[in-house]
Structures are given as structure tokens and as C-alpha cells.
Amino acid sequence: MATDQEQMMPDWQRDFPYRQDQARLVTRREFSRMLCLISAAMVTGSAYVVAKAYWPRTGVPAGRYRVCGKDELPAGGTRSFQLPGSSVPYILLHLEDGTFKAYEQKCTHLSCAVFYKTGTGKIECPCHNGWFDAATGEVIQGPPPRPLPALQVVEEGNDVFVMGPGTKAG
Amino acid sequence: MSTFRNAQEQAHPNKNSTLTLAIIVVQLLLVSIQIWLLYSGLNNALEHNKGIAIPALVASFILFLVCCSLLYFLPGRGAGKKYNRRS
Ligand code: FES
Numbered sequence: 015m016a017t018d019q020e021q022m023m024p025d026w027q028r029d030f031p032y033r034q035d036q037a038r039l040v041t042r043r044e045f046s047r048m049l050c051l052i053s054a055a056m057v058t059g060s061a062y063v064v065a066k067a068y069w070p071r072t073g074v075p076a077g078r079y080r081v082c083g084k085d086e087l088p089a090g091g092t093r094s095f096q097l098p099g100s101s102v103p104y105i106l107l108h109l110e111d112g113t114f115k116a117y118e119q120k121c122t123h124l125s126c127a128v129f130y131k132t133g134t135g136k137i138e139c140p141c142h143n144g145w146f147d148a149a150t151g152e153v154i155q156g157p158p159p160r161p162l163p164a165l166q167v168v169e170e171g172n173d174v175f176v177m178g179p180g181t182k183a184g
Numbered sequence: 185m186s187t188f189r190n191a192q193e194q195a196h197p198n199k200n201s202t203l204t205l206a207i208i209v210v211q212l213l214l215v216s217i218q219i220w221l222l223y224s225g226l227n228n229a230l231e232h233n234k235g236i237a238i239p240a241l242v243a244s245f246i247l248f249l250v251c252c253s254l255l256y257f258l259p260g261r262g263a264g265k266k267y268n269r270r271s
Contacts (some may be wrong), residue, residue: 047255049255057241059226060240060241061241063225
């Protein structure tokens with residue numbers, strides 16, 4: 015009996031059957047059914063995106079936070095910081111032209127940490143050679159699909175503050 | 185009763201096979217469109233363009249229904265035999 019023989023066969027031999035009636039192939043109907051399942055998974059994914067986008071965001075820090083004093087950060091310098099109550103890493107840049115900029119320190123491609131390349135006006139992601147414009151956060155080249163999310167920076171006296179991402183505009 | 189189908193089945197015995205293949209290709213195409221919809225919906229939502237997400241979901245759902253109805257029309261094991269039996 016073929017079935018008895020099959021039981022005796024080691025697994026590797028069952029994967030490469032010699033006789034056609036021993037073949038355990040996926041039928042095209044099964045394949046088509048699997049495509050429908052994948053299709054359903056895509057719908058679920060899209061529904062998740064919608065839920066995520068329209069669900070009210072909670073736990074996002076709002077308001078003003080002091081990062082450091084102006085004299086603590088020389089032109090071309092950077093400082094990493096986090097906002098209280100959030101684990102997102104941010105980076106504060108003091109550009110060579112004297113302006114301060116704050117961005118999320120997570121590449122929009124696969125979340126590697128990004129660094130300011132001093133003197134070039136560009137932010138580099140070393141993982142896949144992605145580059146962002148340090149003045150705007152826009153992507154200059156490489157795989158990142160979106161600009162770096164920026165925080166609004168407020169300079170007051172000798173202090174540099176950032177506005178939390180949950181702050182209402184205006 | 186007409187013997188048209190019967191004659192067709194005998195003249196082109198692998199017509200069902202071609203049809204099955206075509207349906208699967210169309211299903212693959214639909215799933216790729218869904219992947220694209222998911223990708224663009226996600227990217228736009230992360231960029232705070234929420235407007236794309238809901239139309240992408242609706243389109244994806246419609247494609248899913250089309251995918252399922254194609255599965256329904258896929259020639260089954262009995263396809264062809266039904267007509268041959270009568271002869
Ligand atoms: S993670 Fe930054 S370019 Fe890929």
C-alpha cells in the first residue's frame with residue numbers, strides 16, 4: 015500500500031516523491047484560496063491603519079520643554095533628548111547659520127538613529143545611506159519615504175525650548 | 185439537449201486549466217493592488233494625510249470581495265465531467 019510506504023518514508027523523501035501518486039502538491043484551488051486569505055489580511059491591515067489614524071492619540075507630550083541653554087551647544091553641535099512621558103528619541107541641532115532645529119532621531123525608513131553631519135547641513139542615516147535636509151527635515155536621497163518629523167523650537171533668552179508633538183497648533 | 189458544451193470539452197480538454205490559470209493571475213494582480221493600497225495608506229497616515237486611509241480600506245475591501253467571487257467561479261474538480269457523463 016502506498017500509504018504504508020508513505021509512513022515509512024523519511025520526511026526528506028516525502029518532500030521529493032518519485033511516483034506521481036505520492037505527490038502531495040498544493041492544488042490550484044488551494045492556492046487560490048490562500049490568495050483570498052492574503053487578500054483578507056490586506057483588508058485587515060488597511061483597517062488597522064484607519065483605526066490607528068483616527069483613534070485619538072493619548073500620551074503624546076504637549077506643551078513646552080526646555081532642552082538646554084544656547085551656550086551649551088556650539089554651532090554645528092547636536093544634543094539628543096527625550097520628552098518626559100515618551101520614549102521617542104529626539105535630536106536638537108544647532109546649525110552653522112545659528113538656527114536651532116529639533117527632529118525625531120528615528121529614520122523614517124527603518125527607524126535607525128540619524129546623525130547630523132557637521133558642516134554639510136545634512137542629516138545622515140548610516141543604515142542605508144539615507145540623507146535628510148537639516149534645515150527642513152526633507153529627504154534628500156536614499157530609501158526613507160517621509161521627511162523627519164520636526165518639533166517646533168522656541169528660543170527665549172539664553173534657553174532653547176521645544177514644543178511637544180501633541181501641542182495644538184496656533 | 186444541446187451537445188455544444190460536450191463537444192467543446194472534447195475539442196479543448198485543457199480549457200479549464202487555462203481558465204484556472206487566468207483566474208489565479210487576476211487574483212495575484214488584485215492582491216498586489218491591495219499591497220500597494222496598504223503601503224500608500226500607511227505612508228500617508230504616518231505623514232498625517234489621513235484622507236487616503238479610508239478610501240484605501242474601501243477599495244481594498246472591494247478587491248477582497250472580487251477575489252472571493254473569483255474563487256467561487258474557479259472550475260472545480262467536477263468541471264467538464266458533468267457534460268461528459270451524459271454522453
Ligand atoms: S533606516 Fe535609515 S535609511 Fe534605512
